Amino acid sequence: MTINTDLLTQFKTRFEGNRENQVIKGAIAKVGINTASLDNDLLRRHPFSFSQETKRGEITNQESSGRCWMFAALNTARVGTMDRLNVETFEFSQNYTLFWDKLEKTNYFLDSILDTLDEAQNSRIVAHLLKDPVEDGGQWDMFSGILEKYGAVPKSVMPETFHSSHTAVLNKVLTAKLREFASVLREGYKNGGTTEELAAKKEEMLYFIYNVLVKALGEIPKEFTYDYRDKDNKFHRIAQTTPQEFFKKYVGWDLTSLVSLLNAPTEDKPYGKAYTVKYLGTVKEGQPIRYINTPIEVLKNAAIDSIKAGEPVWFGCDVGQMSERKSGIMDENAYLYDLTLGEGLKMTKAQRLDYGESLLTHAMVLVGVNLDGDGKPLTWKVENSWGDKLGKKGVFSMSDKWFDEYTYQVAVDKKYVADKWLKALDEPVTELEPWDPMGSLAMVK
Known part of the structure; x- marks a missing residue:
């Protein structure tokens, strides 16, 4: 035609x-x-009332950065810290974890370049590695590795800087240098450079990135003293502690007990299997990324049980789909495209994944759920990290059907997951290609 x-x-x-x-x-x-x-009945369907809620701190703001996955993880972790410190609210330093994420991603990238020296320059894998070597985004297991190795510190110990809150220029500079470093390593290999020579070059490259990060984000504390007043107005001093000690004592998570559940209902990913993604990670020596792919009900039931126990839940979703940002409502019928455009959006969740229409883009925290008389979820209470000007002072409401269609991942304690699903962790893990939609990173601003 x-x-x-x-x-x-x-x-x-x-x-x-x-x-x-x-x-x-x-x-x-x-x-x-x-x-x-926009459906004018949207607000009526979302009264922001929830039958089950967890404790949460004050709303945080990732500003002009893609650190949502960090904010969501630290906002989940701080609930236990608030109890241990006896405070109304608390905030961890997201700048501290950003520093380590950038440095570890640099190391992971350079090692990946060294691992693929025999690949053609125009190969798909080399192109993938060069695309966004130190982007802000991440996934649950990537952050778990940072917490395991480096711990966490209160925000006052390593406060925000211009470039922690506005990462675009920093990322541009780091990316340009890392692509330059990749060319040096690959050309050095082609010219007969030895393993020892390339390793020495890599160390100098790592130092350059460290040097830039200290200038842009600040010095990293090895030890610190933290003074605060609790909600009874009593003064406390935590003297000379390390980030690792602070995390262990005042968060107390056993990171090995937390599991990442996935919902990817595509033919190539059978339920009940564990998956990882090639060349995706942050801490090179850390636990590789692993998900268990399960039906959506498994994710929801685990989240409900966790919320009932007072434990908020980190989750990853495609936040831009059927989402009204200003009111903070995520609803599958938010926009009546069938009435205005003549036809609505008809793809299934599996089709959206297969045809590039949807993937994980943003991480937030489930801090409540509204259950009907039969215990079935109607709406979910969501703590976002976009400041308090959106939603109900930073809190969003998500319909249960939206959860079905656009939520892809939750991180929960294994005790909330049936053994029939957990046994996948004892079986061989299926490796997904680096460009698989499950390799996408949460980083929406």
Whole structure:
């Protein structure tokens, strides 16, 4: 078929023959597709009332950075810290973990370049490695590795800097240098460089990145003293402790007991199997990324049990889908495209994954759920990290159907997951290609 005058005349006649189009085109031209399509009953379906809630701290703000996965993990961790310190709220330093993430990603990237020296320059794997070597985003297991190795510190110990809150230029500089370093290593190998020579070059490259990170993000504390007043106005001093000691004593997580559940209902990923992604990670020597792919009900039931026990839940989703940012509502019927555009969006969750229409983009925290009389979820209470100007002072509401369609990952304690699913961790892990949609990173700002 060719687009010609006759076809265009036919389309024009057809469009003008529908009087509703005349009204709709004016509305869309004036306010845009989403505002014109917004369901006015949205707020009625989301009264922001929840039958089960966990404790949470004050809303945080990742500013102009893609650190949502860090904020979500630390906001999950701080609930136990608030109890141990007897404080109303608490915030960990996301700058501290950002520093280590950038340095560890650099090491992981350079090792990956050394591992693929025999690959052609135009190979898909080399192109993938060079695309975004130190982007802000991440997944649960990547952050778990950072906590295991480096611990965590209160925000006052390593506060925000310009570049921790505005990472674009820092990422651009680091990416340019890492691509340069990759060319040096690959060309050195082609010219007969020995393993020892390439390793020495890599160490100098790591130092350069460390040097930039200290200048942009600040000095890393090896030990620190933390003074605070509790909610009874009593003064406390935690003297000369390390980040690892602080995390162990005031968070107390056994990171090995936390498991990542996935919901990817595509034919290539059978349920009940464990998966990892090639060349995806942060701490090179840490536990490789592992997910157990399960039906969506397994994710939801584990999250409900965790919330009932007072434990918030880290989760990853595609936040931009059917989401009204200003009101903080995620609802599968947020926009009535079938009425304004003539046809709605019809792909299944599996089709969206297979055809590149959806993937994990953002991480937040489940801090509540509204259950009906039969214990089934109606809506979910979500703690976001976009400040308190959006949603209900930073809190979002998610419909249960939206959870089904656009949530991909939760991190929960193994005790909330049936053994029939956990046994996948004792079986061989299936490696996914680096460009698989399950290798996407949470990083929406």
